Amino acid sequence: FSFFNVIRFRNVQCTGTNHHLGTCYSRQECTSLQGTASGSCARNWGVCCIIQKSCAATTSLNFTYFTNPEYPRAYTSSARCSITVSKCNSNICQLRVDLFELTLTQPNAEGACNVEHLDITGGASSVPVICGDNSNQHVYVDFQEDNAPIQISIRSTSAATTSHKWNIGLTQIECSSSERAPAGALMYYRELQGTVKSFNYGTSIDMDRTRQIINTNYGVFVRAASGYCSIEWTQTSGDLYSFTMTRGTDAILPSDLGTAAVAESGIDCTTDFIVIPNPFQNAMSLNTDRFCGNALLPTTTSAKPFVLTVVTNAAELPDQDNENRGFSLNYRQIPCT
Incomplete structure (x- = not known):
């Protein structure tokens, strides 16, 4: 008699020896899918198929x-x-x-x-x-x-x-995965700290152009870690242009960028802005959750879920938003006390 054991394993995600992501398949399945085998998986019963x-x-x-x-x-x-x-x-x-x-x-x-x-x-x-x-x-x-x-x-x-x-x-x-992003999240971060950038953010720019993309309205969610009760948002260190959303950046002295002199909020933010719910700055509660201009002062919130909303309107030139880059913001979850 001949006995054959059929080995079955889940087609889960794997990392190949070339550091590319793949799916665990049998070698025959990988070939039929026109994939490339890169290392083994499932206790060597399968290959990581790229x-x-x-x-x-x-x-x-x-x-x-x-x-x-x-x-x-x-x-x-x-x-x-x-x-x-x-x-x-x-x-x-x-x-x-x-x-x-x-x-x-x-x-x-x-x-x-x-x-x-x-x-x-x-x-x-x-x-x-x-x-x-x-x-x-x-x-x-x-x-x-x-x-x-x-x-x-x-x-x-x-x-x-x-x-x-x-x-x-x-x-x-x-649907049941812990990796699934919550409803309303276009971007989703799970780490205790990290950096969030608007689409097409960068410091280099042509004169009288913009890197900020129009007609956006989306949510950036950060998963609140156990034992952490608030989150702080700050501009990326060493980057003068890391919050340049409204008012022509080309008309502002580089030494003023990122300072309170060019930070705007509330009713001044009607075109391009971010929203941080129930915000605090310098340990004081603010009466607005909208921020724009050419600086964001360190801002903290305990409102959960941790979410940053991004809004840009349908035009840049009529608002004289020359040479805006968008934003590059660091976040840091703060432990409960």
């Missing part, structure tokens, strides 16, 4: 890389490039989109992504249209209840002159 797909692709795997053709070389075509993501099982609720590398043409002087942009559609939650430099950013998108797929597209016009490239990780998240 799946990389490009234009006009579909995927229903729990992790996939979506890259431009011939990545890591830059892509020069203006043709639309997209991938369609379907749930890998009925217990999937969310898709995390990691922009490991995303370099596209900068927005125009109005802050509009009129030449090329990343477009994420089909989800139950909306994602703003973004362009420019967004490497190492991430977003979460909820799947529709009817299981409709989510589509991620890079759309370009013939006016695109920048060689663009992207390497995007697509992770499917189960």
Whole structure:
């Protein structure tokens, strides 16, 4: 008699020997999926299978890389490039989109992504249209209840002159997973401290341009750790431009950036601003939760969930918002006392 043991294991996420993320499959399954085996998993019964797909692709795997053709070389075509993501099982609720590398043409002087942009559609939650430099950013998108797929597209016009490239990780998240972002979260952070940047944030800028992208309204959530009761938001140290949201930054002396002289709040913030609920500055409660201008003083809140809301309006030039960068803010969770 011949006896055969069928070895079964979960197709969970793994890290390959090349440090890329993959999914644990049998070697035969990995080959049939046109993946690349990189190291072992499941007590050596499986291989860490790296799946990389490009234009006009579909995927229903729990992790996939979506890259431009011939990545890591830059892509020069203006043709639309997209991938369609379907749930890998009925217990999937969310898709995390990691922009490991995303370099596209900068927005125009109005802050509009009129030449090329990343477009994420089909989800139950909306994602703003973004362009420019967004490497190492991430977003979460909820799947529709009817299981409709989510589509991620890079759309370009013939006016695109920048060689663009992207390497995007697509992770499917189960409904019961602790990794699932809360409702209303476009970005979600779990660490005790970290840095949050607005889309396309950067210090370099062309004269009379902007890096701040228009028409955004989204929530940045930080998971409150056990034993921590409040959170502090501060500008990124050593970066003069780390909070430049309104009022032309080009007209402000560099020595004034980041100081109380150019910090604005409340009724002065009607176009582009952030919201920090129930805020305190210098241990004093404030009567407003809106902040804009060219400085954010250290701000603390105990309101939970820890959330920072970001709003930008539909234009930059009419508001004379020249050379704004957006923001780069550090957060730090504070233990209960």
